[in-house]
Amino acid sequence: MRWWCSAQAGAWDWTWQAYPGVWLFVGLMAGGYVWLGRSPVGRGSRRHTASFLSGLALLWVALDWPVGALGAGYLASVHMLQYLLIALLAPALLLLGVPAAAYARLDGSPVARPLRLVTHPLVALAMFSFVLYYTHIPGVVDEWMASQVGSFGIDMLWLVAGLVFWWPVVVPVPERPRFPPGLKMGYLFLATVLNTIPYAFLTFGELPFYGIYELAPPVSGISTRQDQQIAGLLMKMGGGVILWTAITILFFRWFQREEVA
Secondary structure: OOOOOEEOOEEEOOOOOOOHHHHHHHHHHHHHHHHHHHHHHHOOHHHHHHHHHHHHHHHHHHOOOHHHHHHHHHHOOOOOOHHHHHEEEEEEEEHHHHOOHHHHHHOOOHHHHHHHOOOOHHHHHHHHHHHHHHHHOOOHHHOOOOOOHHHHHHHHHHHHHHHHHHHHOOEEEEEEEOOOHHHHHHHHHHHHHHHHHHHHHOOOOOOOOOOHHHHHOOOOOHHHHHHHHHHHHHHHHHHHHHHHHHHHHHHHHHHHHHHHO
16 A cells, blocks of 8 residues: 655655554454454464464555555665565465365355366466566556555555465365375475566666656665665565475475375
8 A cells, every 4th residue: 555655855754654544454354354253164273363463464564654655655675575575475374364164165155166266376376477577567666656546556466466376375275186285386486486587677677667766755875776676686585485485384294294194
């Protein structure tokens, strides 16, 4: 979400500012989880609750002041941090926070067939990659980030794409016998390869690509190009750490199951 911030005489105003829209959005998600927990199928363990609340907290950090304000139109590197939190970290934790019994209710429901299609690994990876590339095109960023609605749209695209991306890895419904842990690890590895293009685009570009950040009031001692390079490195290294951590967890869980069998 883009939340307008005050800049006096070209300098950043570091006064703490509350963003009601962020609090409302996070509050609605928290309220929905509480409502789900009141039903027998939605009542999860402490682990489920901790996971969901962790994901919600990451969303709050990414959208509220100061991260949300800086990423909205001041620093491309902070905008990339928002991407990592909203598209990669928070969705996985939110999905892990929903009990399996609640997911099981989706089987046989009207959404079961479209859900199976949208969360097919190939479709999910293609959708996630498209959103990744599209929302980092200079013209798209400069146009969308110029308004609150456009910036909100980018944040929501990231969140939805992240939920779709992690669904076939994290959620047990629909069942995919032909998508075992080995293929899940390959799926995540492929995602690390696909982010190489925007990483190279941002890191090795000779000129700043985003007008919104190039023309923003200075808030740090780094140049616009250096800020853009940091954004590219964050995409590659930060995204790699998240995805390789997930791959490692899958591998050890798979190894343990094979030993027991």
